Every structure is written in structure tokens, then in C-alpha cells.
Amino acid sequence: MNYIVKCLSSTLLLGATMVACNSDFLDTKPLDKVSGDAVWSDQNLAEAFVTGVYNGLRDGILDQMSLDCQTDNALYSFGKQDVTEANVSPSNLGTVKNTMEWGAMYARIRAANIAIANLAKPKFDNATVADRMKGEMYFMRGYFYNQLLRYYGGIPIIKSPYTLDNPDFTIARNTYEECVNAIVSDLDSAAMLLKGKTLTSGRATQGAALALKSRVLVYAASDLHDIPTAKAKSTVIAAATKPELLGYVSGDRVARWTKARDAAKAVIDLNQYGYKLNLTAPVSAAEGQQNYINAYLSRNGGEADGIFLKYYIRASFDDWGSWYPRNNMPNGYHGWTSSEPTQNLVDNYEMMDGTKFDWKNPAHASAPYENRDPRFYASILYDGAQWKPRTPDGAGIDPAGQIQMGEYEVGSSAAPTKYSGLDTRNSSIENWNGTWTGYAIRKFMDPDPTLVDQNIRQEVPSIQIRFTEVVFNYAEALIALGQEAEAKTWINKIRFRAGMPAITETGAALVTRFQNEKNIEMLFEEQRFYDVRRWMTAPATQGKQAQIIIISGKLKPGKTVTTYKYSKDNYNYTYSVQDLGTGKENRKWHDKIYFLPISRDEINRNNKLVQNPGY
Known part of the structure; x- marks a missing residue:
């Protein structure tokens, strides 16, 4: 909303300035801008x-900080x-500005409104x-x-671009139900107009519209x-x-x-x-791991799971998504490990x-990274995980290319020397x-x-959206x-693709199993933040402290090593x-953060906005 106010205020100021100028100046076209009429009269400009x-x-997730953080x-x-930490408030939005900032979203909505209005009666000769x-x-x-x-609950629904004929920029929030109906109506219109259309990668399609619906x-x-x-x-x-x-x-619910x-x-x-959701039994662990990697890389058949994706090219220096390796590789590879999986998450892998x-199971506790869900190995870099060859300054220290998250002994077990792993903070x-x-992201x-x-x-x-979510x-x-029964059939299709056995629970146990399954499969795809809220499980899961793993490797009696592996x-x-x-x-956890606060600046600009409860 503030974007709309700023743009129109600038336009009004410009108009007032131009009245005082001569007509020759008014007839002069700027050399570095294209007029609105020109944009919508030219197919290529409209496309741009x-x-x-x-x-x-x-x-x-490909940003520096995942919403899963x-x-x-x-x-x-x-x-x-x-x-x-439940510290957000209307005057302290925390990372809200980096995730779902009100003004930035409305700027895009305004642009969509302008396009829809101008494309209703196109001025170029290609109605299709x-x-x-x-x-x-x-x-x-x-x-x-x-x-x-x-993010916020009901918000103001604006379906036409503001003009100089509408100087009142205050507007109330629509009810949640009205917002859902408006969005569904837009997506139904999109699906109808995009049906049968062939589009380039990264563009909306009929399938994307129906999936978002x-x-x-x-x-x-x-x-x-x-x-x-x-x-x-x-x-x-x-x-x-x-x-x-x-x-x-x-x-009627x-x-x-x-x-x-x-x-x-x-x-x-x-x-x-x-992608490979036609299986009637689990694949092998190795195939399950590769299936999962193919799906999240959108390669080797995994493209069939992607409905709506945002693409990157290496040549684009400003795309955060292309910088993902630097942002999240372990520090032993000169990465930043910006978004770090917690032990809470790792313990949820079956x-x-x-x-x-179960840490109380001695076999599990002594070998916590063995015999786990194949998606764990495809998603998490853990101590001992085989990964890429090191950069030249690390290759001599770790020629094996294994993740080192612990403190180990080297030399002789009789007189050992402490060695800090290359991927630790030491x-x-x-x-x-x-x-x-003690973990980094592989996914x-x-x-x-x-x-x-x-x-x-x-x-x-x-x-942005993949078929597995649907x-x-x-x-x-x-x-x-x-x-x-039908629900379990489809859940098990996802599990079989990953090499995991069928689930058989019913009732409340099935709901719990389903929720964990979705979190594991959709990890770092911006699902968890919203799911724990809409399921109202957040008080039990989000108020816990982040847990970490401390790893120690002691040489067995009589052993001598010169380079740790x-x-x-x-x-x-x-x-x-x-x-x-x-x-x-x-x-x-505090229940107010089921919904995030609208910034105080927006409330001050628009006296019809009602703040969310708890703020």
C-alpha cells in the first residue's frame, strides 16, 4: 500500500510541476523511459x-536464509x-521485511492490476x-x-490500479473468506486462460494455477x-x-x-x-536417495515433479539463488553454512x-547416521558424509572429501593430539x-x-510449487x-519413491505420521513455517530450543593415524x-505469532487497517 501512495504522490507532484512549464516541454518525451500507451500497444514491450x-x-531456500530458520x-x-524468540512487533518486524514485506507484495499486485486492465482490450493485434x-x-x-x-490473515483486496481519480488510499482488510474467494477466482481465471498454452520454463501454467488453488x-x-x-x-x-x-x-468445514x-x-x-509416483513397493535405498536428489534438482526425470519454478543463470551476479553453494556449503569448503539443520530435524528422520x-536405543545412539531414511543422506551433510573434493587449501588435510563436524584424536592412541574437524567452528x-x-545442508x-x-x-x-505438494x-x-485408505495409498507412493516402507496408522496416529512425512519430504521448501501454524502444532514444536550435536572421535587402543579420516x-x-x-x-512460542504483525508505518498510513491480535 505504501508503494501505491508513494508512486501516486510522485505522479501528482510531477503533474503540478509540469503545469508551470511551457507546452513545448510538455510535448517532450523522455529518452530513457517508455510511455504506458507505448508499452501496451507493442506486444514485445507488454511481454517485458x-x-x-x-x-x-x-x-x-536458495536465499541466504531459509524460512525454515x-x-x-x-x-x-x-x-x-x-x-x-516471539519478539516481533509492529515496530520490530525482524526478518518479516526479508520474507513477506507488505509494500513489496502490493507493488507486484499493483503491476499485475495494471497489466490485467490493459490486456482486457489489447492494443496490439494478437488476442491469443x-x-x-x-x-x-x-x-x-x-x-x-x-x-x-x-502470513497476515485477511488483507485488503485491490483488483484495479489506483488512478488520479481515486485519491483515497485508505482501505480496510477484507475478511479471510473474501480473500480466499478472490484468490480462487483469480486462479480459476488463470487456469482457463492458460489451458493448452505452451509457455517457457518458469512461467505460470494451467497446472500451476490449479496447484496453487x-x-x-x-x-x-x-x-x-x-x-x-x-x-x-x-x-x-x-x-x-x-x-x-x-x-x-x-x-461447513x-x-x-x-x-x-x-x-x-x-x-x-x-x-x-x-515423478515416479506409480510405484507399488519401495525402491532400494540407493535408488530412493537418487530419486529424491533428481526431484529437488529438477533433473534426470525430476523435472516432472516441478510445476512452478524460479530459474537462475550463473551469469547473473545479483541472483541470490545462484550463490547457494557459497551461502550454505560448510566452512571447510569456504562456505557460510548460513542455514543449519538442527538436531531436532535430524531426529525426525526415521x-x-x-x-x-531413538537416542535411548543403544544401537541408534552409537551409530546415529546409519540405516536412516534415504532422504536424510540426500538432504543433510553430517559427520563422515562423503562429499566433494576439498579446495586446494583443504585437500591435503582431507584428501577423502568427507564432512568433519567433530573433535578427533590424531597421532598415536598412546599420546594423541587433538584435531578439530575442517567443518567445525575451530x-x-x-x-x-x-x-x-553440527550439520549443513546438502539439499x-x-x-x-x-x-x-x-x-x-x-x-x-x-x-515454488511441485506436484508432491499437491x-x-x-x-x-x-x-x-x-x-x-486412499490417503495412505498416496502417502505411500511418495514413501516408495524414496525407498521407505508403507505406513499403516489410522486416526490421530495417521495425522502425526502424515505431518512428519510432509516435513521430511518438503524440507526447506517453505512449508514448515506455515504448516505448524495452520495445524496449530506450533506450541509443541516451535517453543523448544534448537538442539545441536557434539561429536568426539577417540583413537582405539593401539591405533595410529597421521591424517584424519x-x-x-x-x-x-x-x-x-x-x-x-x-x-x-x-x-x-507465543500465540500472537500464528499471524505476523502489520508494520506500524502501514497502520499509520491507513487508518482503516486493523492490527492482528496480540500486537
């Missing part, structure tokens, strides 16, 4: 405008997060192209509104947005003066879940997506037989940017062994509707789990 709207897409999944290496571009803009408007909706409707049916349910679970929501801004105050189920099934019925990992390579948790990292220099970028796309949406709706023949390893500590972070 539409393409520019896509620049509002987030980098997601504001959940129990991860820790941001370079500072506390106000959201995880105009309809396709209009479909893209309906999708993008729905996309940006949904980003705001799942399924996300919107699954959220809408969830506990957080069913106000009678939410009030029973949260005193903050119960005290809200405008609960209709946060969810449905009445209505079964009907909402039915709409969510049908929306997901519509995507499935397109038969355009579904054993290969589908049972829970690394001899770099000691200022090592992981605090989304290009495995090309030549991509180890911190100045080399990668071209792995950022997943399958989870479908299964979640089926569970809510009591159709558990992970080896159970030479070493006895011990693992100790502990809280990170309040000196680094002090995580806690």
Missing part, C-alpha cells in the same frame, strides 16, 4: 512488463530470529498472446495475495482458519476483535475440505506431472524400516562461519564436484474427510545432544 512481475518471486528445522548462523499474458497476471496476482494471506483451499480448511477450533486452542485468537480477518467464523480435495485431484487428473529414531580453513549445530546443492570455489554459482531452480494436499484432505576401525565415536543455549538463541 509481464515478465517483470515475476521478479517478485522469492528465492526461498524460523522453525524447529534450522538455525540461521549469523543471528537470532525475532520470530523464533494477450489472453495468455492476462492468464499469467491473474496467476501472479493470486500468488502474491496468497503470500500475504498466509489446492494450496489455498487446504490452508483455508485447516484448524487455524476454522475460528471455532482456533479459539478453543488459542486464547489470543479467542480474544481477537475481528476474528473474521483470521478465518471462517461459520460455515466438511465442504471446505471437500473443495480442497477436489482441487488437488484436478491437478492429479491432468496427468502432466508425477530408520529404514520405518521405526522412529576449523583451520575458516573458523568464523562454521555450523553451530538443493549441485553435486558437480567442480562447484567448490565460493565464487562459482549454480543453476539449480528454486521450487499429493500431500490431496492426502491431507482425504484424512480430514475420513477417507484414510572417518573410520570405525580406528575410532570410537561418541555423540552428545544438547541445547544450543540461550547465549545464542532463546526460542519460545
